[in-house]
Amino acid sequence: MEIRKVGVVGCGLMGSGIVETCARAGYDVTVREINQEFLNGGLARIQKSMGRAVDKGKMPAEERDAAWARIHGTTDIKDLAGCDLVIEAAIENMDLKKQIFAELDGLLAPHAILASNTSSLCVTEMASVTKRGDKMLGMHFFNPVPVMPLLEFVRTILTSDETMTTAREFGASLGKTMVTAKDTPGFIVNLLLIPYILDAVRMVENDLATKEDIDTAIKLGLNHPMGPLTLLDFVGLDTTLFIADAMFDEFKDPKFAAPPLLRRMVLAGYLGRKSGRGFYDYGK
Secondary structure, rough: OOOOEEEOOOOHHHHHHHHHHHHHHHOOEEEEOHHHHHHHHHHHHHHHHHHHHHHHHOHHHHHHHHHHHHHEOOHHHHHHOOOOOOEEEOOOOOOHHHHHHHHHHHHOOOOOOOEOOOOOOOHHHHHHOOHHHHHHEEEEEOOOOOOOOOEEEOOOOOOOOOHHHHHHHHHOOOOOOOEEEOOOOOOOHEEEEHHHHHHHHHHHHOOOOOOOOOOHHHHHOOOOOOOOOHHHHHHHHHHHHHHHHHHHHOOOOOOOOOOOHHHHHHHHHOOEEEOOEOOOOOOO
């Protein structure tokens, strides 16, 4: 099957990046948000992102204009009916995602593929509310989507070979490097990343070292581009806490148990870069 028209549900940070990436790859993209305010914000984010690419000489202005012309915003999910692939990029709430997929299943043509951008939730459970489990998989993009080269596929026990072949062709057309994981919480990246970040938080919590020394040690000792606490601020403390809780609920393994410090920082509103303060202060 050839994918010509792509739908995206959600135009937040991840959704807008997915929309931009698909449009720049030549796809006609329809993105749906729950209201006009959120939609306008997401579309403005895409314009700003592509504008930066033009300013930096990474994309000709003509290419930006052509990509923008391929993007169509809507607040009506029925406008996704003609899509060959719909990627869900809503918030990490299983009930909401199941509601979206049940509605999409009734709208789309039988050949259409459904994908979730979830970073931790069970794709099989989402597929259970549809009649096309063989045409459903996870497509986990990484932020910022237009820049990060990785696309993590999540294959359930229902996903067909044909769906995976089509998905890989699609990923290649976006210029992504692809990996495939089974439908297990955390998949590949977060299964390794979350315990690593939680251990760094525990080191601060137990006063074993300063946050600056922990980050410097990892950067220079392991040649990582950033330390775990800087990375945590970038990902978002609330996002990390949500993923950790989901993985602990599934595995009941103490390594996925969120440290009290992380939970209290989220309760205090210290969410990282997006809130202006996390383990570091970004107010300046």
